[in-house]
Amino acid sequence: MSQVGVSDPAEPVLVLENIQHAYRRTIAVRGVSLTVQPGEILAVTGPSGCGKSTVLHVAAGLIRPQSGTVRLFGQSLTGAGDDERARLRRGKLSLVLQFGQLVPELTGVDNVALPLLLDGHGPTQARRLALGWLERCGAQELADVEPAEMSGGQAQRVAVARSLITSPQLMLADEPTGSLDSIGGRELLDLMIGEARRSGAALIVVTHDNSVAARADREIRLFDGEIASEAVLV
Amino acid sequence: MIMAIGDALLALLLPGPRHGYDLKRTHDEWFAGLRPLAFGQVYSTLARLQRDDLIEIAQTEIGDGPERTVYELTEPGRARARDWLAEPIDPGVTGGVPADELIRKTLAAYRLHADPGGLMSRQRATHLRAMRALEPAPGETDHSAAALGRTGVRDLQRLHLDADLRWLDLTGERIRRLPAPEVGMLPGAVLEYPTTDEPDEPDEPDEGEDPEYTDPNQPAEGARS
Structure with a gap:
């Protein structure tokens, strides 16, 4: 597994300042x-439409905001080129989007192994680790299944396994669990929160689901593109 | 429940002195979907509030109709009313959040310009913390039949809180689409909360629905015969 650089523990993993987009x-x-x-x-x-997904995409460096600054792991994304932004993100930041966003041509295990392969790991080791993460995510039976054959919930499990395999310092998730009124959705969130707690990673989860929000340490509520309220929940 | 009505009546007295019938009428108008207050309930609650030094008699009107007592808030009563409008309901109380109380408090905050958005945000945070407290501890994922009794009850409590939160969202959206209410609906607005840019104008005297009673600010001879 790649050795990620350890940031100063006192330093915020993410700082957004006056973002406008x-x-x-x-x-x-x-x-x-x-x-x-x-x-x-x-x-x-x-x-819906309050800007919460945009904030997440700005944090991930996927959207370059029209104004404001983004500092990720202590380094400014403002003015950084695409390569530099990719380098800052790699291995340290993971992203789970609403619909899994798996590579359709790859099986479950190869999707999970992909970040390690891109990071230069050998395929055998990468696949072995990927199988381990699939199992932890309760998705071992999906190892040889292609995304087109998976249900939405199954694809999300594989996507979460893929997001965890690099032991990121910042996990970003956009509506990752579907409905948490289902046991499967709750287990998936438990897994992400558990991994964040275990590894000391930060987790930002965009959600419309109050049950998900209630599991966070802090809630920021957006309305019409602005922060309408903030609540500390612990 | 009785205390909840007491708090609502104190809030209705914030803009100025009123008599019992006026309080009932305004309550029933503001919270029209709730059960109307019974006269006996209003007067017994006012008597209790007076006994507890939260309200006092401002004047007694003697007109053509029956004698009417006009009440006003004491300083402790005013403080209590403001606290009631500002403080979220604790969902930890047995039986969950009383729906009537949540509705009265939220809508009264809107009607009285008492920062309804702030109240709803605080209520949301309070509810989320209560939902969090109902989550199983980490690693406590027992799906056995034996655990169902406990998880089933927690699930129900949690989903009730979720329903309250959705109601708050929807009501917040409805309120945002409405113009700011006129505190002048009540005579003698005295609230210090920020209001809209235009000063409140007193409403036209109400065309009393009941000829027995008239607006206390109007001369008695204004009553219809």
Whole structure:
């Protein structure tokens, strides 16, 4: 497994300052600032269209905001080129999006192994570790299954296994569990929170589900692209 | 339940002195989906609030109709009303959150310009903490029949809290779409909460639904015969 650089423990893993971003003429995020500490579990909530997914994509470096600054693991993403941003993210940051986002041509185990393969690990070792993570995520039976044959919940399990395999310092998840009223969804969230607690990683989860928000240490609620309220839950 | 009505009546007295019938009428208008207050309930609650030094008699009106007592808040009563409007309900109470109380408090905060958004945010945080407390401890994932009694009860409590949270979201959205209410609906607005840019104008005198009673601020001869 790749050895990730260990940041100063006192340093926030993520700092967003006064982020503003618009899609065409629609302002999605206006003046959002937030800081995430190592080991913190943060829920970002709000109604549809409130800008919560945009905030997550900015944090992940997938969207370059029109104004404001992003500091990831103590380094500024502002002005960094694509290669530099990719280097900052690799191995330290994982992302689980709403629909799994698996590579359709690869089986479950190869999808999970992919981050290690990209990081230069040998295929045998990468697949062995990937099988271990699939098992921890209760998805070992999906090792040889291609994404097209998986249900939405199964694809999410594989995506979570893939997100955990690099032992990231910051885990980002956008509606990762579907409905937490299902036992499967609850188990998946338990797994992500458990891994964050065990490894000291921070977890930012975007959700509309109050049951998910209630599991976080802190909730930031967005309305109309702005932070409407913030609550410490622990 | 009786205390909840007492708190609601104290809040209704915040804008100024009122008599019992006026309080009942305003309560039934603001919270029209709830059971209307019975007169006996109003007067017994007012008597108790007076006994506890939360309200006092401002004046006694003697007109053509029956004698009417006009009440006003004492300082402790005013403080209690403001606290009630600001403090979220503790969902830890046995039997969950009383729905009537949640509705009265939230809608009264809106009607009285008492920062309903702030109240709803605090209520949300309180509810989320209560939901969190109902989560099983890490590693406590017992799916056995023996554990069902405990998990089933917790699930039900948690989902009730979730329903309250959804109601708060929906009500917050409804409130955002409404113009700010006119505190002037009640005579003599005295709240110090920030209001809209325009000063409140007193409402037109109500066309009393009941000829027995008139607006206390109007001369008695204004009553319809």
